[in-house]
Amino acid sequence: MIKSNHSFHLVDQSPWPLTGATAALTMTTGIVKWFQEFNMNLFIFGASILILTCIQWWRDISREGAFQGLHTSIVMKGLRWGMILFITSEVLFFFSFFWAFFHSSLAPCMEIGMQWPPTGILPFNPFQVPLLNTIILLSSGVTVTWAHHSLMENNHTQTTVGLMMTVILGLYFTSLQALEYWESSFTISDSAYGSTFFMATGFHGIHVIIGTTFLLVCLIRHMNNHFSMDHHFGFEAAAWYWHFVDVVWLFLYMSIYWWGS
DSSP states (O other), rough: OOOOSSOOOOOOOOOOOHHHHHHHHHHHHHHHHHHHHHHOOHHHHHHHHHHHHHHHHHHHHHHHHHTTOOHHHHHHHHHHHHHHHHHHHHHHHHHHHHHHHHHHHSSOOGGGGTSSSOOOOOOTTTSSSHHHHHHHHHHHHHHHHHHHHHHHTTTTHHHHHHHHHHHHHHHHHHHHHHHHHHOSSOTTTSSHOOOOHHHHHHHHHHHHHHHHHHHHHHHHHTTTOOBTTTHHHHHHHHOOOOOOHHHHHHHHEEEEEEETT
């Protein structure tokens, strides 16, 4: 390694942006082929490239931060602002779904019977599986905070237990939502209600899966001693993301499941 006379991180040449862009193009083309010809092969191929790219790109970033010492305090500040801006963009992403939902529900049009939920739609009972999922996500917010504070106190065991519990709760939430979708009496093509319901809750479900994967990677890194009590931004970013997912679910539960039903 060549020692630099500044604290900024000049990234080495990497093939992963190219392979990531190739994977995104392949996946997009594969989705079109899937919808038009009911053939998933190209989509699965693109997804496989993307997963392999993510694994190797994250491996390189972990190596740079944990072993090569390239994530200095100035670099960490930039990473923090990057994560803040990313979560802000995600907030605006979900804001569009809430806008569509309230636009359709506050003034139902003639085509859906001028009522909400529309005629023929049997919504979910908000006090059954959705309430259980709310309790699960709020509990996971507690366990990830417990893990974070344990890490800051250099308590390796409690951090491991807290992270494991959070990952398990995330998987439990996803399983219950999949069961809920399986038992649903309506589909995404059933009027504006089906479209807004499945788009909003479906994208939230995808974010839960991403957040669970994020925390699982942090758990593996923690067990390999990649984090210290004052150098663990990877875990901190995962915790921020998970709290964002929790807050979005609370709004989804109150508006779509409870008020919207």
